[in-house]
Amino acid sequence: MSTSRELLIAFFDCLGDLDNSIDRCVDLFAEDGVFEFPYFSVLGMPTRFQGKTELRQVLGIINAHFSAFTLSEIEVHEVKEGDALFVRYHSDGFIDRSERVYAQDYVSQLIAVDGKIKVLREYLNVINTARMLFPNGLADVPAAAG
Known part of the structure; x- marks a missing residue:
């Protein structure tokens, strides 16, 4: 386990x-496992x-834009009860296999149940995401989302 x-x-x-590694990655999750990006609604x-x-x-979808990420500045903080942790880390990846680098800082919560990921929740700078991934940057953010 x-x-x-x-x-x-x-x-x-x-x-x-x-x-x-997508199949290997999916296998880490429970059958009803959840991968969340709470601020993507904006x-x-x-x-x-x-x-x-x-x-x-x-x-x-992520792989369509990135073949790989390089991670650094990893800090893991385990919770006292249950099998869970919080992690802070930095990632870099080449966007659409170009020379443009997508740099992002994350704080993530991982909750494990029975040896599988039950919840992986990633908090990140969505402004940075929009600037780097949307064709027209922040101009492509829907008005209702702002």
Whole structure:
């Protein structure tokens, strides 16, 4: 049975080679596991992906823009009760396999149940995301989302 720390390490390993690791990454999650991006709603994007099909879908969307991420400045903080942790880290990835670098700082919560990821919740700078990923940057953020 994997611990939250072991699951985090395995998930980060998958991020280092998304072209070849989506299935392995999805397998880290429970059948009803959730991958959340709570602030994506301000960008007019979905915030919650639950179950293997949706997890594979969102990881495929991420992989369409990035083949891999390099992670650094990793700080892991385990909670006292339950199998969960918070992690702060920095990532860099080449956007659309170009020379443009997407740099992002994250704070994530990982909750494990029965050796699988039950919830992975990622908090990030959505302004940075819009600037780097949307064709017209912040101009593409829906008015209702602002």
